[in-house]
Amino acid sequence: MRTLPYPLPHEKCAVPLPLPLALTARLTPVAVLACAGWALTSGPAAPPAADHQPDPASPTHSSSAPSSTAVSKSYTTSPAPCGAVPASTVKSLVPGAKTAGKEIPSTDTKLRRTCSWNALKGYDYRWLDVSFEITESDQAAQKEYEERVKEKSGGGAVPGLGDSAYSVVNLTTEDKQQTREGVVLVHVSNALVIVTYNGSDFETKKAPSTDVINKGAIKAARAAVGVLPKG
Secondary structure (H helix, E strand, O other), X not given: OOOOOOOOOOOOOOOOOOOOHHHHHHOOOXXXXXXXXXXXXXXXXXXXXXXXXXXXXXXXXXXXOOOOOOOOOOOOOOOOHHHOOOHHHHHHHOOOOXXXXXXXXXXXXXXXXXXXXXXXXXXXXXXXXXXXXXXXXXXXXXXXHHHHHHHOOOOEEOOOOOOEEEEEEEEEEEOOEEEEEEEEEEEEOOEEEEEEEEEEEOOOOOOOOHHHXXXXXXXXXXXXXXXXXXX
């Protein structure tokens, strides 16, 4: 049986191998959240002259006109990410991983939460991340979604998932070791669901196929969207 030169981070095993820089970077995810709010102010209208009686039917003298536009959003807090993917799905996507997953520390768990599953079974390595991000409005979520899609060009839309969804798969090679990573972005009202799924084979130095990684990431994304409260 072949052995790897040193143990893989996050796994206590006797089959280490030098990891490519791209995969090593995936082993230390850091959750960073920036949250901003807006304040709307308005000044009082000038009072009518004392000797003038305003026409109640005139719209220009209405005192009940709204001063701001209501913010549209469905979610105020993030679901628990480690319960977003069924145990059976975790076992199929990340063989050998603990199905409970490991939640990554966040600066604000109401607005952003991430869970990770990873395992090395034999020479086959898999990593899965599922994140929820709650924004202040549907419009803010849509804008953030569109910006991230632009950053990850080369993918395509995923029909029937959330309000809009996008998936992209990329292959990297470091020291002749391939790693294939799929990312699925989903916009649902004022929430974003982000799934990252990747894998490598340290014996053949090949990566799983694009189809395997893409379908796995989409499967996890559908499960994650399903735990968002309805309505």
